[in-house]
Amino acid sequence: MQPAEAAYVGAARHFTSELLGLWGLAAEDRIAAELIVDELAANAARHGRAQMSIRLCMHDDGLVITVTDSGEARHHDGASPDSTPPDEHGRGLEIVRRLAGSTCIHDDERGRRVVTTRRLAPLQRSVAGVTSPAS
Structure with missing residues (x-):
């Protein structure tokens, strides 16, 4: 878990890049x-919860x-938290849906969980040094 702050977004992206590179995607x-x-x-x-976590699994x-x-x-008081014009907000989940293929959003008193699934390209993937051919 990391604080849900803009400063950690880059770290989340970097973690994803490194891990998926190791997995050979x-x-x-x-x-x-x-x-x-x-x-x-x-x-x-941006929309403000205390902590965030990211989980990746194949x-x-x-x-x-x-x-x-x-x-x-x-x-928030309704104002944009940054200098981006209001008409530029709200497109991110549509982008996520198009890239992922499947997206589910779960909201409850503990926070929000967004689960996406992306079909992987049928290429050879190496996991922990073991290569498996695509079917």
Whole structure:
């Protein structure tokens, strides 16, 4: 868990890039996953929960990305928290949905959890030094 602050968004993206590189995912999948994590971590920081966490796992031919933010929501006065014009906000989840293929959002008193699944390219992937051919 890291604080849900803009300063940690880059670290989340870097973590994703490094881990998926070690897992041997195709460049297209790594780039898409980095964009998904970047957008979801930025949303967690922007819309304000206390802590955020990122979980990546491979399941069959899919990559599951879960970004959770927890704690009490910080309420904004309706003004944009940065200098971005209001019409530029609200497009991030649509981008995530297009890149991921499957997106579920769970809100409750503990926070928000966004779970995405992206089908992986049918290339050879190496996990912990073991190479498995794509089917």
